[in-house]
Amino acid sequence: MGLLDQCEEVFGTSDLYQVLGVRPGSSEAEIRRGYRKVSLQVHPDRVTEAEKEAATQKFQTLGRVYAVLSDKEQRAVYIEQGTVNEEADISSQDRDWMEYWRLLFKKVTVADIKNFEDKYKGSEEELADIKQAYLEFQGDMDSIMESVLCSTTKDESRIRDILKKAIEAQELPAYTAFTKESAKKQRSRKRRGDKEAKEAEAVREELGLEAGADSLRNLIQSKQKNREKDMNSFLAALEAKYSGNSQKGGKKGKK
Template sequence: MGLLEQCDEAFGTSNLYQVLGVRSGASEGEIRRGYRKVSLQVHPDRVTAAKKEGATQKFQILGKVYAVLSDGEQRGVYDEQGIVDEDADVVKQDRDWKEYWRLLFKKVTVADIKNFEDKYKGSEEEKADIKQAYLDFEGDMDSIMESVLCSTSGDESRIRVILETAIEAEELPAYTAFTKESTNKQRARKRRGDREAKEAEAARQELGLEDGSDSLKMLIQKKQKDREKQMDSFLSAMEAKYCANPQKGGKKAAKKGKK
């Protein structure tokens, strides 16, 4: 049974992009994040013994799907012809997919986060992310501040300047939710941000975490549920952008998106 047939049987679709929950023109980072998100749901170490066999099969299929879409040449063949080269090494090779997953998504340490933050804040990448978040949430600053990586209440005035400058330059539309936001909403957001920052610092001190510690999961568990989800998304994004990729892809496809 070929990979597309396996996908259809295990996930109800033979579309590789849909298996990972991403669009056909997805970037490498989006494909990586999609793979991580879906594979976490079926990881053999995260399910009950009764479901382990089925989870293992799905996990292996997901690994092959990611291997195809992260390889430029194989993705190009799939995009242009709608087929998978079953004889390609990325598909047919006997691989330990759990080990491959561990290599792909290594643990992120406190030091990693600090190094990333130092490079990210003020960069063109951050500005692009801020503008995209503004468009995605139609100017809602609560959602923008939660979405932009590394942002705290102390960054809000800086982020506002970036957005106001882009609006004046007509790079972004002037959403009322942003231009007419009430002072009360701004104050409530600052109070919430200050409170969460104190909770995070108290948890870090309680656990005795230092820069370089790989015990971030313990810190996450000490935070409130909604913030835990946000931190998990942050770690996923960091891993997708900056963890080493063991898959050496070929040339990037020149054409994408026929599926």
């Protein structure tokens, strides 16, 4: 069965971008992130025995979709013709998709997260993400704070300053949701953040983790976020950035 037919059968759409939950103009990192996020939802090791067969089929189909969209030549054919190079797809059907997935997404440790956080905060990458979130959510700070990686209530004033300077420099539009945000909404957001921090601290103590593990606390806090509501979604975003940086230039081995 061709890949597009397979997608229609197991995901209800033949649009490869829709299968991964990304837009047609997505970057390689966004496609990788979409693949990681959706694959976690159907990973055969994370479902019941009754669901395993269907999950395995979806997981393998996702791998084939990602293999097409992450390959420049195959993606170009799909964009231009709306079809998949079936010969190239057939050659990938016998691939061990579980092993392929493990090679793409190494397990992230607390040390990895801390290393990523140290490099990410204050970087050009974070700056770009903050601006992108501001535009995407039209200045809504609740959504911005939920979207930017590793952000906590402690980062809000810093992120606000970044956005104010960008607005003053006319790099960003002055959305009313940002410039006129009420003090009440800001206090409500801080209360939620403080509550999540306490819950994370309780989990840390229960697990016997070392004090001051801020990166892990951020990870646990992300489980509360309205957009994702799933710790694995944070890992998907982080791993797409963290492990992706280390694998650039190794296209055949990674995607």
